[in-house]
Structures are given as C-alpha cells and as structure tokens.
Amino acid sequence: MKTFPRGGVHPSENKLSCARPIETLPLPEVVTIPLAQHIGAPATAKVAKGDRVLTGQLIAEATGFMSANIHAPVSGTVMAVDLVPNGQGLRQMMITIKREGDEWAEGIDRSGTLVRECTLSAQEIIARIKQAGIVGMGGATFPTHVKLSIPPGKKAEALIINGVECEPYLTSDHRTMLERGEELLVGVTILMKAVGVERAYIGIENNKPDAIAHLSELARNYPGVEVTPLKVKYPQGGEKQLIAAVTGREVPPPPALPIDVGAVVCNASTTVAVYEAVQKNKPLIERVVTVTGKGIREPKNLLTRMGTPIETLLEAAGGLPADAGKVINGGPMMGRAMVNLASPVTKGCSGITVMSGRDAERRELSQCIKCAKCVAACPMGLEPYYLSKMTQKKNWDEIEAQMITSCIECGCCQSSCPSYLPLLDWVRLGKQTVMGIIRQRAMAAAPKK
Numbered sequence: 001m002k003t004f005p006r007g008g009v010h011p012s013e014n015k016l017s018c019a020r021p022i023e024t025l026p027l028p029e030v031v032t033i034p035l036a037q038h039i040g041a042p043a044t045a046k047v048a049k050g051d052r053v054l055t056g057q058l059i060a061e062a063t064g065f066m067s068a069n070i071h072a073p074v075s076g077t078v079m080a081v082d083l084v085p086n087g088q089g090l091r092q093m094m095i096t097i098k099r100e101g102d103e104w105a106e107g108i109d110r111s112g113t114l115v116r117e118c119t120l121s122a123q124e125i126i127a128r129i130k131q132a133g134i135v136g137m138g139g140a141t142f143p144t145h146v147k148l149s150i151p152p153g154k155k156a157e158a159l160i161i162n163g164v165e166c167e168p169y170l171t172s173d174h175r176t177m178l179e180r181g182e183e184l185l186v187g188v189t190i191l192m193k194a195v196g197v198e199r200a201y202i203g204i205e206n207n208k209p210d211a212i213a214h215l216s217e218l219a220r221n222y223p224g225v226e227v228t229p230l231k232v233k234y235p236q237g238g239e240k241q242l243i244a245a246v247t248g249r250e251v252p253p254p255p256a257l258p259i260d261v262g263a264v265v266c267n268a269s270t271t272v273a274v275y276e277a278v279q280k281n282k283p284l285i286e287r288v289v290t291v292t293g294k295g296i297r298e299p300k301n302l303l304t305r306m307g308t309p310i311e312t313l314l315e316a317a318g319g320l321p322a323d324a325g326k327v328i329n330g331g332p333m334m335g336r337a338m339v340n341l342a343s344p345v346t347k348g349c350s351g352i353t354v355m356s357g358r359d360a361e362r363r364e365l366s367q368c369i370k371c372a373k374c375v376a377a378c379p380m381g382l383e384p385y386y387l388s389k390m391t392q393k394k395n396w397d398e399i400e401a402q403m404i405t406s407c408i409e410c411g412c413c414q415s416s417c418p419s420y421l422p423l424l425d426w427v428r429l430g431k432q433t434v435m436g437i438i439r440q441r442a443m444a445a446a447p448k449k
Helices: 122-131 144-148 172-179 181-195 209-219 239-247 268-280 310-316 373-377 384-392 396-401 412-416 423-445
Strands: 022-024 030-034 058-061 076-085 091-099 158-162 200-205 225-230 263-267 286-292 300-305 324-329 351-356
Touching (some): 022 172, 158 268, 181 225, 181 268, 239 263, 310 351, 373 384, 384 396, 412 423
Parallel strands (some): 286 351
C-alpha cells in the first residue's frame, strides 16, 4: 500500500468522534468574523456599524490576488468593526454581527437537490470560487482560486483530493466524505475542469475503510476519478507528502510548488465547498468542526457557522471537562493552544481538541542524547535539533542555508524526541524569522516607484 518515502511518525489516532454523524449546531446570537481567515492580505470590510446584512452577503472584500472574500454567516445588524482578541489572545480586526433571524441573500440555492452538470468554463468556475471566498479548509487556508490559477508555462497533470485527515482526534473530513460523498465527487469533476486534467485521485488512509468503500462505489459513475487507499502514517495529509504517496513524485524545495510536478491538491471539505459555490452559488459561511478529547462527554462533528464562539461548541459537546489542561484549535500535532474560548470558528478551524491530565503537560526536559530520532522522523529531510540550536543562537544565515523554510511544522521532531525538547517551538520561531528577513530583502531589492 502506498505512502510517502521519508520520515513520519505514528501517533495514537484517538478518532473518538469517527462514528458520530454530523449535527447542525443552533445559530449563535452574536458572531465575530475575522478579516484574516486565509493566507495573504486580510480582506477589507465593506460594512459599518449599524448596517443590516443578510446571510451569505459579502461583508469583506479580498485585498489583491492573494486574499479571500468573507460573507455574513448570519443575518442581522453589524454591531462593530473593531479589534477583537483571537484564540491566542492577539487582537485582530473582526466584524461583529448580532443575529436577527436567518434571512438569506438572493440567488443562493438552499435546496438539497444534487446538481451534477456544470456548464461553466474553467475561468467562470475559478471566478465563482473566488467570489465565494473558498480557502483550504484542512488548516492551511490558502485561497483556492489562487491554487487553481495555473501559472504560465506550467501544466497540471493530476488533481489530488486530500481525504487523509492524519491529524490525531480530528474526523470532520471523514464524516464529510461519508455523508456528502456525491457532492464531493461532483466537486472533484468541477475542479478537474477548472485545472484541465482528466485524472483525479482521492487519497484516504486505510484507517477509514468505510470512506474508502463508500467513495470507491460512488466513483464508478465518475470517469477519471480513482480512490487511492494509503498506509497510515503522519503527516501524510501534508501536501508534498500526499503527492509523493499518490504519484511517486517529490516536490523540490522552496520556492518549488506542487504544480512543478504537475499536481494540484485540494482538501475533501474544500471540494464540497467548491461544489456548493459553483453549483449552488453558496459562499463559505459554515463548516464541519470536530469537538473532541478524552475528557469530552460527547465528542461530536458539528456543522457550524463561521464566527460562532468556540465555547458554544464545547457546551454542545457536554462542556469543558473539570480536568481540562489545554484547549487546542486543531489537533495535538499542528494545532495551537487557545487562551480565549470566546474567539470564533474560522474557515480553517477543522477541530477543537481538549487535552486533559498528563496529555496536556509538557514533560521535564533533559539533555539531547544525539539519537537523531528527530532527523529520522522529519518528512522534509531536515535536521531539527541543529535548526533549533542555530535559532537559539540567532544564526539566521545558517538556518536559511539549511532550508528551514521547507519545514511544514508537522511536529514529528518534537513528538519523537526522548528528551522532550521543544524542537518545533524553536524551529517555528526560526522559520518565521527567516521568512521575515527574506521578505525584507525582497522589498529592499524591489525597484522604487
């Protein structure tokens, strides 16, 4: 069975909510919608305090090509456009709306009727995806219209749908594949048309046999679409690892992109959102969020409007356990610990994981024993311990030369370290610093207007 060739680890899966069907969370009374829910420039607010908005109405417009539109997830009155603390306690610009019913903007098809045939051209498909504000919903939040806009001189050869969901605990993609398989497959055909390919592969790890069987059966009616079972190994959901597993091709180091090996990768939930945007004219205003953890009374998969407070989701799953030590936006490997549970669900929020007891604690550090387990575990072929030490020494030139920007921040190094060293923390800091230096260098070299 296929997998990627280098590194990787096997954390405990803990898919506690995998058998829980998707439930629709009741609408919140107030939502806060960040203007930055995507990689790239934050959107620009198009509404002001006191404005009345409808569900699905454009409330913030993309700023430039690398940005994404944002739409109202509920109807009601805009209470503020101001700085609000996010999950990490950092203040960022958000639009606050007080819900008044649920009145939708015109032109959005809310029926459950499946629409298979897409008569739009590739350019029209991409334009509709851009208009709907679709971004990568696996966590990366890369604007989908940008990913589908193939650069001149490049050619897509295959579309790969990421149904791996290798992050422990999370099951939102799994349930989406099971419960919305037809919409997903129509979305695949739309994406194939958008990038001009005749082959598509849906990569799913073999710990989801029900999803593999279900989509394999449905795919018989969709020429050119193939379900590819994969061996379980983290971080197989990483774009470069998935491409290597499915096609055998390895994406070169930055600045190379998947399109350089003829691949375009799209997350499973994002593909369903593409179907809704193109066939139903529905913008990205809701998503499935897994609420989970060993101490959670009722782990669930909740269909949730964007802007809903995280604490509302926790209450729907039985409340925050008394022994909760850490609440993570995402999963335990790549997620970020939260300090503000009043912060909102965003487009990239695939799960909320509550860690309790010893699982939430950092272990006591000891000296590096030079075992090189972090090197063996790194799926990008880096030397995490060395990058960590050079970051602490602020040797930015050296870690840039050692390709720290190739790090995908998967956490394999830290999880494999017998000395419990915070390798990911240091490498993440070094990567962010070097990328800032590279941006400053590019700005300085740019011709002055």
